[in-house]
Amino acid sequence: MTIIKQLEKNFKVRRGVSSSITIEENNAIAFTEKQMEEVVQHYIDEATKEELQNLHFEISSKSPNYDVYKKCFQVNHFENSGEKIVVFKDIHSIEDVENEFDLKLIEEVGEAEFQSIWHETLKGSVELKEPMLFEQFVSVLQKEMGERWKEYCLTITVNEKTIGIIIPYIERGTLEEGKLMYFGIVPSMRGKGYEATLFEKAMFVLKEIGATYYIGNADVENKWMKDVFEKTNCRQLSSTERYTKTITQG
Template sequence: MNLYNRIKKQNEYWLVDQVKVGGVSKQEYEEAFDRLLGEWKEEKVGYLSLLMDTVHEKNLLEQGFRKISTIVEYTRKLDETFSPAPGISVEPLSDGGMVDSDFAELYERCRSGSANKNKLFTIEQVMESLENELGPEWRASCFIFRKSGEPVGLSIPIIEQGTVDEGRLFYFGIVPEWRGKGYGTVFHRLSLNLLKGIGAATYVGSTDEVNHHMIGIFERNGCRLRDRKGIYRIDR
């Protein structure tokens, strides 16, 4: 039984996310995590970043983890298709309308000023992780939102690892000068269409509990609160 999803980069990091499974006890989760932590220590990896239910927090802090923040998860069924937004175009990076270096610059602008506290990577590491985690065709998963031809946001819809039809956004963001104008809700709604288009039946989105703007977007687009998890980190 898989109780933790893992993304690894050799010698640098493990990103670990607890998988909620019905009928599994707190003790079983902690025993499974102890085995996972032992593997991480044996491999001498730089750090481990963990998303886990806060009921385990005392145990984690005793093992040397520090708490970074708390995230909230929202979800909804993808049982409708939203209308296109007038004046907004959605362009896959794979179409060739933007080179990778310009996409990296757009990505960096979108994540600047974020309320999310868990900032792990430089933009160079982010771009490297896209190919490592999404595969050689990663550009087909990256979409640029344009207003009057100007790139103003981006979205990267994916199917969650280990699932058949759970949709996630690897990243979603808007450039600072277009925030606070209602476009976040519009772009998120269009992202839900993109997820449905790749076969997702449900959507799960997460953000820092202090990111009230993103939480408002979730709620305006029909998402409901599903879970809270702590973000914890340990370094070698």
């Protein structure tokens, strides 16, 4: 096994829309400056070969490589493009919430209706950094969840009024780490008290599919999502910084 292959095991690669790729540190293992330069250059080469527009690295404020990263990013002309908080919630013993939510899969509402609701939930979002088509969103779901991605996509209604969409799933490579690929509420239903209750419902769904804890994140500018985390007693673990390098002009 080559040195770069050994180093690659310490990172998660997340493919976003067709024009970008995000690299996240997977293990808190210290690297030398030379090793870090090899890793960063490897992903620059990969992104260039694939003709991607952007390469992103997300690094934790608690990473033992924090200073090494920043020096390497400066040398390779990456720019700081945002910051997120990372939160944790123990859901091992969470109970279902009493509510009138009606959860339906894509097969029950139809893909066209699901797509329409998804577009509505995007309005006013501070999380969306790049324009995204529904086909690109589906591609991301397939890469993260496989061909059974539709089984995780749920629409939410109350008294036949559309509330939004949740997509709970188990993180790849783990057995118990719950994630929300998507948590969105349509603009007309925001600020009406559904946010925290729907989030708790999503946590219960995660428990039902085998998760014992939840790890989530939100942009520091996303007051709406940070408020949901606070109301549902999520605990902040750390923060991450995103560094971006433009590979090709779109």
